[in-house]
Amino acid sequence: MGFKELFNGDFSASSSAHARVNLIGEHTDYTGGYVLPSLLKFHTTVQISKNNEKKYQVYSENFDEKKIFSDFIKSKNNDWIDYIKGCLFVFYDENKQIPNTHLNIFISSNIPMGRGISSSSALCVGVLKSLNIFFNTSYSDKHIAILAQKVERNYIGVSGGIMDQMVSSIGIHRKAFFLDCLSLKFELIDLPSDWVFCLVDSAVQRNLRDSAYNERYNQLKQAEQYLEAEYLGSIKPEQFNENKINDELILKRARHVITENARVLDAKECIINGNIKSFGKLMNESHQSYAKDFEASTEDVDMIVERSLRSGAEGARLTGGGFGGFTVSLIQKNNFATWKKNMKEFYDDENIFET
Numbered sequence: 200m201g202f203k204e205l206f207n208g209d210f211s212a213s214s215s216a217h218a219r220v221n222l223i224g225e226h227t228d229y230t231g232g233y234v235l236p237s238l239l240k241f242h243t244t245v246q247i248s249k250n251n252e253k254k255y256q257v258y259s260e261n262f263d264e265k266k267i268f269s270d271f272i273k274s275k276n277n278d279w280i281d282y283i284k285g286c287l288f289v290f291y292d293e294n295k296q297i298p299n300t301h302l303n304i305f306i307s308s309n310i311p312m313g314r315g316i317s318s319s320s321a322l323c324v325g326v327l328k329s330l331n332i333f334f335n336t337s338y339s340d341k342h343i344a345i346l347a348q349k350v351e352r353n354y355i356g357v358s359g360g361i362m363d364q365m366v367s368s369i370g371i372h373r374k375a376f377f378l379d380c381l382s383l384k385f386e387l388i389d390l391p392s393d394w395v396f397c398l399v400d401s402a403v404q405r406n407l408r409d410s411a412y413n414e415r416y417n418q419l420k421q422a423e424q425y426l427e428a429e430y431l432g433s434i435k436p437e438q439f440n441e442n443k444i445n446d447e448l449i450l451k452r453a454r455h456v457i458t459e460n461a462r463v464l465d466a467k468e469c470i471i472n473g474n475i476k477s478f479g480k481l482m483n484e485s486h487q488s489y490a491k492d493f494e495a496s497t498e499d500v501d502m503i504v505e506r507s508l509r510s511g512a513e514g515a516r517l518t519g520g521g522f523g524g525f526t527v528s529l530i531q532k533n534n535f536a537t538w539k540k541n542m543k544e545f546y547d548d549e550n551i552f553e554t
Contacts (some may be wrong), residue, residue: 202246205258205265206303210246214328216321217242218310219366220398220527220554221518222375223485224463225455226493228360230419231381231430232460235467236362237390238370239316239398239554243308245325247333250301257283260307269301273354282319285354286326289346290334297334304329314400315519319355320363323347328368341383344368358416359520377467381432388467393532394475399507399542400550401500403523412520415452415493422453431456455492459485479514479529486516495521503546504528510541525552 202210218241224234250256257280258265266280271288273281283304291299304326310318324347331338338346344364351357351364365385366376375388390396419431425444428434431453439457444450462481469478486504490496500517503526507515512528519525530538535553542551 202248202303202305205305206248206250206256208248208303210248210303210305212248212329212333213244213246214325214332215242215244216324216328216367217370217372218316218318218321219363219370219376220316220396220525221362222396222527223466223482223516224362224459225485225489225495225517225519225521226415226419227432227456227460227463228362228378228380229358229416230360230423230432230456232432232456233463233467234360234362234378234380235375235463236366236370236378237375237396237554238366238372239310239552240372241308241310241316241318241321243306243310243318243321243325245322245329246305247329248303250303253301255283255287255301255304257304258306260305261312281355282322282350283326285350286323286330286347288354289349290327290330293346294334294336297336300334302333311400313524315517315521315524316398317363317367317519319351319357320347321367323350324364324367340368341365356413358413375467375470377463381430386467388470390470391473391475394513395530395532395535396554397512397528397530397535397539398518398525398552398554399503399528399546400525400552401497401503401523402550403497403499411495411522415495415521418449418452419456421446422449422456425449426453432460436461451492451494455488458488458492462488475529476513479512482514482516482527482529483508489517489521493521497523500524500526506545507538507542511538527554 217238219236221236271284312318347364370376377386504515507528515528518527
């Protein structure tokens, strides 16, 4: 069932936003550091029209469910509709001169949810871009990303950074999106044509609100207090005075982020200079840090990484917020068929995605 059949009319604004894979740089965004994600083919499309019945009607094709509401009060059971309500709340709060206009909203998506590739940020960016078109507010893509982060942080309650929203709003497929999360300066860098990045789904669902994500956020903020730094991203590895932190757990968390920032900067140079094998080595070091110091991996994910490397990948790591989701592997294009054949001995074809 499409928009016209569901709402008895055509949509007047539409926009799409893509999921992302983070090639390297985990939990460095909200600590003022660097990240290097790239867009995936998966995307969410949002279509909007005016509703003349003084109510909001939202249909999700994924859930095959229609929600009707007249206020922006968050649900008690963390429902998918909260992301739409949050977008509307933030958008109208930003545009107090716009009268509260009731809308029909149709959402379709092929992004796997709860897998660490930012389905929620793509949804928020898609909704806000559609509202931007509908109301002709002329926001830049960067401002759309900032509003989308407000939805997730202030309305949903996930203490995430700005990476997902920025790359979903501004990124280009087959380009690495290097972002300084403090200044929001970014560069789009061509990915090497003779190498591919491939995702493997661990099939471990994770919900950021129910996981240790917010706990990790708080631990890193404690580390900043120990080190008397506004952001961990400002500390280079050679400046890191481990003796200032007398809590072993907080020390490990800080060490991951500080070394990870250095890896992102090195990884960017590797892509620019065509030194892709070194990029793969950095991915491997990143996973070890993410698994051991940040303790965000699982046995199943570690096994995927190990099997991927044994199957011929140059680098492999857990990607995204952690605690399940996807791994990303770097494979030479000439070796991709062999790698995939080897991996299919362990994982179903539908769980392996080429970017």
